[in-house]
Amino acid sequence: MDALTSPRPPRSAVVVNPVKVPDLDELRRTVTDALTARGWPEPMWLETTVEDPGAGQAAQAVRDGAELVFACGGDGTVMACVTALAGTDVALAVLPAGTGNLLAANLGLGSDLATGLGVVLQGGRRRIDVGVVGDRSFAVMAGMGFDAHMLDATNDTAKKHIGWLAYVAGALRHLRDRPMRVRIALDGRPAFTRRPRTVIVGNVGRLQGGIRLLDEAQPDDGLLDVAVLSPRTLRDWLALGWGVLRRKNTVARMETYTATRVEITSKRAQPRQLDGDLIEPGRNLLITVRPRALLLCVPQPATDPDLAHDAARAADAL
Structure with missing residues (x-):
């Protein structure tokens, strides 16, 4: 039984690019309130840097016991977290904050914070492939x-x-x-x-x-x-x-x-x-x-092959 289907709420971490978020304090309150209202423990918070756009922070979260990692930033932040989490049983949840967010757009993960959190709290998950170029x-x-x-x-x-x-x-x-x-x-x-x-x-x-x-x-x-x-x-x-x-x-x-x-x-x-x-x-x-190297939080039910249906309904979970 993995962390997302266990009766015990999973331990989580937020890897956030502070440049992409207008108000970090508000983001932290919103995420923490949504999770604790469902009985989840408060997440760890790790900010990206110019030198490390997120891979090191996501790897640190895994070492510290996180079972789910939120990537909050643009495409670079998400890709860095994908690199760190591929091949593990730690789930990735995308909280879009940049202008691109290609993964969110392709897999129906929502384009705003409320929808992204709703997707996670619904509990849907899917293993997807990742491409590899060098160490990325x-x-x-x-x-x-x-x-x-x-x-x-x-x-x-x-x-x-x-x-x-x-x-x-x-x-x-x-x-x-x-x-x-x-x-x-x-x-x-x-x-x-x-x-x-x-x-x-x-x-x-x-x-x-x-x-x-x-x-x-x-x-x-x-x-x-x-x-x-x-x-x-x-x-x-x-x-x-x-x-x-x-x-x-x-x-x-x-x-x-x-x-x-x-x-x-x-x-x-x-x-x-x-x-x-x-x-x-x-x-x-x-x-x-x-193949199937990344465990990803996705909308439920995951019936469309691209998961490109309207994930906004997940925001009702909040």
Whole structure:
């Protein structure tokens, strides 16, 4: 019997990025009051730093006996907690506080504090896969090329004021960039070469704004879904975007694959991202999958494969 189904309320910890939270004292009161009202012990509180965006704090929480870790911050905070908790029986609960929150958007975890707490108190949980790049783990997507350029070009102030629409301005800056020259190897099969604008490797399928890029991606199928996007002109971009929005089986200038090991090698260093968070540029991106490695708090009932139903009802639990 795990901690979330045990009659004894679980011990918990909150890993919070103080930069993403306008009022830490109010956050602490809200979370503590919601948990103690249900008979849970007060959570431990651990703040992230510039040097450590959350992995060290989440690991410390596990060592101190936490059975559930709340990640409260943006995509970087969530990814750091995913890295620390993957492979353990400690559950991750997402309390969105940033502007991206790709995991919350993909898995129906809610977009506000009340909904996030309601999801946890309902007791739903699900084991999902994680992708691995070096010593980092991610739960949503990795990418090389245009998508990372877009993230780098997106203004933080704009994200704060207009949310995901800020990424549109970042994207427009790089629509006419030169394509990459890459070699892609999947699961030991013969490698192939392409000249794409970006290569995206997903554990789930939705981008910012709810756009579903990888229609077949499932978070617990033990596979990574790969999209190779190769538009050449503005007309190509428009056709690709229209095809994705209409969820066509075949989308112009986009190839899709599945694999458990994906290696992308470029002739020159390219921008790279994991779960919407930039990592250092590089010529190579090697991604593997750890099946069902992360225990995640999710809405109940977990009947939709993407869990993308309306999680707002969970807030009634508060």
